[in-house]
Structures are given as C-alpha cells and as structure tokens.
Amino acid sequence: MLNNTNGLDQVLGGLMRRYKERVPDVQGVINAMVSEGVIRDGDEIENDHIAFRTMGVPQLGIRSLEKIFLHYGYKRMEHYFFPEKKLDAYWYAPPAEKYPRIFISELRVKDLSPEAQRIITSYTDEVTADPVGQLNLDDAEAVDRFLHSGLWRTPSLQDFKALAKESEYAAWVIYNRYYLNHFTVSVHNLKEGYDTIPLFNAFLERNGFVLNDAGGKMKTSPDGLLSQSSTVARMVLAGFAGGEQEMIAGSYVEFAERKVKEAFRDLPKAEIKREHRREGFEAGNADKIFESTYSTQTQKAI
Template sequence: MGTSASKLAILDIVLNGLMRRYKERVPDVGIILDAMVSDGIVKSTSDIENDHIAFRTMGVPQLGVKSFEKIFLHFGYEKRDHYFFEGKKLDAWWYSPPRATDPRIFVSELRVGDLSEESQHIIHSYTNEVTVDGIATDPVDYLDLDNGEAVDAFLHQPLWRTPTTADYQSLLQESEYAAWVIYNRYYLNHFTISVHNLPEGYNTVASFNDFLEKHGIKLNTSGGKIKVSPDGGLLQSSTVAEMLDAEFANGEKLRISGSYVEFAERKVLPEFASLPAGEIKRKHRRDGFEAGNADKIFESTYTTQTGR
C-alpha cells in the first residue's frame, strides 16, 4: 500500500523545513554545495541525492525513538534494522523511505539508564519538563501530523529549558552525545550526500574527499577518513561538526559542536554487477547501515575531532 499524495506533500514540507534550517546553521553545507556547482560536478544543488538524515534522542519514557519515530512512520517510512553501540551507550534504528527520492532516516537514542546517577539526574531534570498538565506525556501524541508546518516547528522547538553551562559540561565529561542532545535537541544532526551517482572523478568517497579537502573542508579522522563496512559495500566519510557560539541559561556562552555533513558511497550489489550503469537504481545498491562505520561517524561532534 502506497503513501497518499497528500501525506507525501506534507512530508516534503517537513523535509524542506529541516534542510532549510540545517543549511542556515551549518555553513559547510553551503560551501560544499556551492563548490559542487561551481566545479561543474552538478548543474544545480537539486541534482544532489540525499542518502540519509540523522537525529539524536534521549531514551526516557515519554521521548526517545518510540516517540520520535511516530512522525516519520506516519509519512510512510518503515522501521528496519537495530544497531547497538555499547561504548557510547546508544541504540539506533534506520527507516526506509516511502519514495526512492527521499532520504533514509537514522535515529539514535541515548540509553540514559546506563549513565551515572549524576548524569541521569541532570538529564531527567530537563526531560521531566516535557509534560501535559503536569503529567509526563509524549508530545508527539499532541502534534497534528497532517500539518507540515506544525511538524517542522516541533522539530525545531525546545522541548525543555535552555541548559546551564555547568550541566552541559558535566554531561560532556561522561557522554558527549548526551551533551549534544541536551543543547541541540532534535536539530538535524547531519545530512548525507550520495557520491556514487556523481560524475566520474567524484563518485567515490576517496575522490570526493580529495575535492572537499581542496576546498578547505576538515574531515573526521576517527577510524580513518574513510569508514568501510566489512562487506566493502558501504563507504562513508564526514566533516567535523561546525562549532557554534551557543547561548546557555543566564546568558552564559560556550563554543560547542553543532551539526556536520556526511558522504556515502553505496556499491552495486553483486547480483546486479552486470547491469549497465544507466540502469542502476537505488534498489540495486547496498542498503542499510553499518554499526562500525556509524560508531566513528558519531564522533564528528566529539571534542577529539572538533578540537583538532
């Protein structure tokens, strides 16, 4: 059963809203997209395929993935594989889109209960504010999912009060992911340029990385600049997150990591190796994600990378 045209039109409003605000917040996006046009790689930025977008959530009763996913399941996305990141105390799932032109979605969730009592206390002091009439309630249940502007606004509104620098820095010591979410909330964590459909000379992560570095873009080096899945079918790289002058509670300011850009190369699956290049579609390429790659990509917002 397909997703109705009206739901897809609403999904377009949501996806466009996410990308508009993300571009405003991550200057690297504009630099990369403009360079792709001026270097003649694409005629216009609308020719660039968005492989996937990613969100980060807090694993607490009324929030987390089970709340967040309701939005995109409503628009015809389907929940796929689960990934567990033991060291980072995260769970994640990916969702396949209703149309081959839509980005996949990757949503991760902090296992709050696995953190120290101090960090749990800090996180709950914020997430406990997400209530209706004083009762902890999933805010998505009160959202009109058929109103694209309302969904877009929800994804960019603060769910809890602005954190203090002390709470942010305390969380940063134990979980850089926790610190990122307590400040950035549902802001788009990254979008991903599919490089395999680009012209020769730019259609591998290796060659695209060369193009990026020529334009002064700093890449995440955790696990090497190119992260490769064990089957060799998925290659990924990413920029280092933009540093933001962030305003915290009481007017205090800190420079913190915001969002970043990712690049993905999906190889043609062995059973379709004989297909002519012009006939290769998304369904013929390696799908899904790879925990080992994603583990290192998460570090694009970590001080080990942003501090280089």
C-alpha cells in the first residue's frame, strides 16, 4: 500500500467537488440536514461509499479504472453479478476508515445485441489502449483531471436513445463516462431521530426529495443488517453531438444504514466503529439502486 494519503485526499476531493456542482440534491440534502440541526456542516457527513459505472471492453472497464484506487491503497473485495442488467461489479475497501468504500460496476457489452455493441464500440474503440496505464498515478492532479475528462467523443442523441431502449445503464455511461455516479450518506452515525433508513427517508420526503421506490423505498439485505435508499436522479440538460440538447438523468445521492453485527450488539454507541458494523454490499439492494437513473424512476421527479 502506498503511503499517499495526500494524493488520495486530492483525488477524492476533486471527485466530490465536481459531483456537488453537477448534482443539486447533494447540497440540497446537506442544507436540509443543517436546517433541522442534524449536522453543523457537510464535513460531518461520513461518506459510506462512492460509485462508478464503466463499459466492459478490453481497454476500459473495471480492470482499468480500479488501478487508480488500488494504487492509492484500496483493496479489491467481493464480486457481484447482475444478470438482468448485464453488469459485473466489485467493491473496494479503503486504506483507512476515514475514506469511503468504492463500488465499480461494468456493463457486459458482449451480452448486448449486435446493434448496441456496434454503437458502444464505435465510441470506445477511440480509446486504443488502457488510459490509466498512461497516467502517472502519483500525480494526483493528473488523476483528478483524467476522472473528469471525456474518454471518447460526445455521443449523438440518436445513439444515446438507441442504447437507452436496450440498456439505460449503457446510455448513461456513453454520455457521462467516468463521472461520479453517486456518493452515500452513512445515516447510522447521525443523531437520534435520523439514524435509520426509515427515519431518514421520512426526513428526506418532508423536505421534498423524491426517493427511488424500485423494490421499495428501503432496500434491505436478507440478513437485515444493510439498508439503503436513494434519491431519484434529477434530469439535466445534456448537449449532444451536432448541438442537439435533451434532458437526461444525471447523478443521485444514496443513503446507507449498516447495523452492528451480532457479536458487538452490547457495545455502547460511542464505542462502535466501522469494523463493528455490517460490511460489504448486497446485490439485491444494488440492483434496485441502479434504477435511480432509469426512466421508470426519473419520471417521478419531473
């Protein structure tokens, strides 16, 4: 593991700064929390995890993007498979508790129709070699720039719509590339009255936020120890090739409650640390969270 926390701070700081600029709900949630006295400022929020979406083609995908975070001390953990959405994913444990977990998913491009594959590779083939392999990973500023740069040309609206009919995930990635998909508020560390998903969902809805209700507004793992919810992605005006414009799904905000594991149930709340809580992710939860950018959800926020 590299002892390069300053570099990691810079990379994660750059991601969050631009994400807040692109996703109004982030500051909106923070402002509502401050207004109700849940927190004094956004720095008090523990970020449970951040997530990226990628295309599964040889020169890109998980095996390319993960190199950045492995370099900064993250460790690859469990694999997840989403057959209906044709996705693979891994989560990554951070080098220290103060950092968020990372979740990277990848579209199984070869599982799509020949036409969808043709559209996708017409863009991704512009990337002829692994771009992360060409980065100086010790240069956090260069890494930050890379994570906010276009990997391929701006797509046409026609191609975007064609992909969306088969895979809304594919359409989101072809336009957004590696932009941060979401960050996640750890609600279990908040003050009493806001420290469970049901309580926090009630807070969100009374403050006007629209929640993803795919599989229910609260998604809970079979063991009952991981509950999650998310806002519905707001529609943003996107500029496509040739000057065409269209309102499309942007990013969203997620919320997670990790309950204390059985062996540590008797610990006083002040002594509970991350290691005492349910770790990892749950495919069933994540499968429905993905739909926060899908039209079945985003139409509810219009």
